[in-house]
Amino acid sequence: MSAWTSTRSMAGSNEDWQQRLATSLKQHAWSAALTNIVVKLAAGEQLTLQDGLTLYHHPNLNEVGLLANEVRTARFDNKAFFNSNVHVNQTNVCVLACKFCAFRRSKKAKDAYSMDIDAYIEDLAKYAEHVDEVHSVGGLHPDWGVEHYESLFQATKKAFPHITIKALTAVEIKHLSQVSNTTYEDTLRRLKEAGLGSLPGGGAEILDDEVRAIICNGKESSDEYLEIHRTAHNVGLSTNCTMLFGTIETLEQRLNHMISLRNLANETNGFQCFVPYPYLPDNSRLPEAQLATGSEVLRTIAISRLMLDSIPHIKAYRMNIGDELAELALQFGADDIDGTVQKESIMHLAGSTTPLEHDRFQLSRLIKDAGCIPIQRNTTYERFELYDAPEPKRIRRLNVVQ
Numbered sequence: 001m002s003a004w005t006s007t008r009s010m011a012g013s014n015e016d017w018q019q020r021l022a023t024s025l026k027q028h029a030w031s032a033a034l035t036n037i038v039v040k041l042a043a044g045e046q047l048t049l050q051d052g053l054t055l056y057h058h059p060n061l062n063e064v065g066l067l068a069n070e071v072r073t074a075r076f077d078n079k080a081f082f083n084s085n086v087h088v089n090q091t092n093v094c095v096l097a098c099k100f101c102a103f104r105r106s107k108k109a110k111d112a113y114s115m116d117i118d119a120y121i122e123d124l125a126k127y128a129e130h131v132d133e134v135h136s137v138g139g140l141h142p143d144w145g146v147e148h149y150e151s152l153f154q155a156t157k158k159a160f161p162h163i164t165i166k167a168l169t170a171v172e173i174k175h176l177s178q179v180s181n182t183t184y185e186d187t188l189r190r191l192k193e194a195g196l197g198s199l200p201g202g203g204a205e206i207l208d209d210e211v212r213a214i215i216c217n218g219k220e221s222s223d224e225y226l227e228i229h230r231t232a233h234n235v236g237l238s239t240n241c242t243m244l245f246g247t248i249e250t251l252e253q254r255l256n257h258m259i260s261l262r263n264l265a266n267e268t269n270g271f272q273c274f275v276p277y278p279y280l281p282d283n284s285r286l287p288e289a290q291l292a293t294g295s296e297v298l299r300t301i302a303i304s305r306l307m308l309d310s311i312p313h314i315k316a317y318r319m320n321i322g323d324e325l326a327e328l329a330l331q332f333g334a335d336d337i338d339g340t341v342q343k344e345s346i347m348h349l350a351g352s353t354t355p356l357e358h359d360r361f362q363l364s365r366l367i368k369d370a371g372c373i374p375i376q377r378n379t380t381y382e383r384f385e386l387y388d389a390p391e392p393k394r395i396r397r398l399n400v401v402q
């Protein structure tokens, strides 16, 4: 295994990827229906809502996937990124009750929990030796303000200086700011000072306030989500962004969601990764949801790659879509497959059956089986390591002639 390297080209920042793309797109005979889109991609133009609809309605899913794969390959060759992380969800107590959420509990519920700082550190200690990132999101605890998280992050960095804290979704930042009666900027600056390294993208759901009023009433508005991420970028925190699809939204609303995020990325260059994931219905309250099929998941990942040129990484979130679909997604425009994870609650309560015990070796095998080169990254995509695991021994199967 090679040592960590900080070569930015590992992350596809090499500016001539656009030139490579223009060349590689010429090597295929594309359907007439995709001609305009191919021309725009070759010229580095951003796709429109109508282009996105064309891609959603195009009858040949493989061709949409091939187009997305050309963009991904021009940018990252066939590298696929992962990290060594663990999810620690600090509390499931939440003052809201989003309809798609299987995780939240009222404060008085029998299975409500809130980890104090010692309990959080104790939990993280079980995994600390094997991870360099802790991903912490949780409910909106009525009593926890900025001060609580300052203490938590300071204690975490003191105990585990090598671990990057990626924590708190936009709605949690809004909630802390309200509890502590301060601004988003002050909240984010103080948390960064205390050790916060990056913000995850959760809570975006669909950035359309009519949809939000039904599926997550009381959560931050679309504009507030964007404003909190803009503020994070302005104070020097890079963030991810997400899309929860397959609830009640239309294709136009999905595409407008992507365009809103792209516009902010054009402005701040602060989003590092987009994570599109389908709604999982177990233990939640949204019977009207139009659940996404496997091919719809792949198509949405591919369209994300094509629409979002100003957000470098597209993640196949295997916690949600499963290892098998995540592996396929690496051929449909995704370049990142999340991490070793080890522990996760939110998606598993909603119905995920993705195994949690993966180590780096197993993840790298999954990536290699998809035809890609496994590259371990840190949280902020600034350090990389080629994970050159030995080939697993394959079982020889005998050909049985009947």
Ligand code: SF4
Pocket (backbone or CB within 6 Å): 094, 095, 096, 097, 098, 101, 102, 103, 104, 138, 139, 140, 171, 216, 219
């Ligand atoms: S999604 Fe977040 S804000 Fe909504 S109920 Fe669940 S924990 Fe609370």
